Amino acid sequence: MVKNKLIQDGGQKTRDNFFRKTLSKKVVKPSTSGEGSDDLFAKKRPFNKNKWRSEKYSFKNKLENWKDKRTEYIRHGYYKEQNREKNKFDVNKIYEEEERREKREDEDTEQVKEENGLKRHKKSFKERIQEEKEAKRAEFLRKKAEKEEALQKYQKAKMEKFKKLNKKTKRGQPVMKGRIEYLLEKIQRSVSDT
Known part of the structure; x- marks a missing residue:
């Protein structure tokens, strides 16, 4: 069995086969002699599972979180x-x-008008609005009465037409006299309109 050879290739390791791996780049830390460098590159603390469990599952911690949220809610309100x-x-x-x-x-x-000998009542804003409302209401009622009158007139004409066109003999045959009269009236109206 032949081992795969590693070849340095522009920052990448390549093998003879088709798999590739990138070289891991090492972070170069500045020297610790400079001031403030200790804070930047402090060692990562190990994971404290006990602390994590207490924060995640303890009732006391949940209660404190709830109290914090509640006080924030009350403060916001x-x-x-x-x-x-x-x-x-x-x-x-x-x-x-x-x-x-x-x-x-x-x-x-009023004082100025009394001084001039003229006394007239100036309408207030509410009175003007009330008068406008009354005028609109009167106009509405007038239009409503006109519509009702026109509707009654139309219904009356429709009933007369219906009676003329639907007359029947004793045996149920249509009476042609009323139909012919209706057609004659219709023709006369069309001639008089044009």
Whole structure:
């Protein structure tokens, strides 16, 4: 049996066969005489299985982790609540301030008008909105009444047409008089439209 020969080949070991292995590169450590070099290249501590087991499986450690997470959660909620109170947006307060401002403006304008001998009532914001709502409601009711009236008119015409076209004799034969009258009316309408 012939042993495979190792050949140095540009940083790689190659064998006569098709398998290849790379050379392991050694890390060159700087000399320990320089200051601070001990911290950089300290030896790796051996694995402490006892410590790992206690951290992974002990109830005490799990309880401490839970307490830490809980305090972090409570702290987060506290800061969130403080931030919410800072940025609190009170709509009622804004409306009250707006009403006070409008009252002051109304009083000022009334005083000026009284001085000039003219006294007119200036409408407040709420009154204007209420009037607009009433106008919209009246318009809506008017349109609704028109639609209902048009629908009744259409249904009445449809019933008359149905009665004319569906008249039958005693023996169940269709009466042609009503059908011919309906066709004549239809032709007359089309001629008058064009």
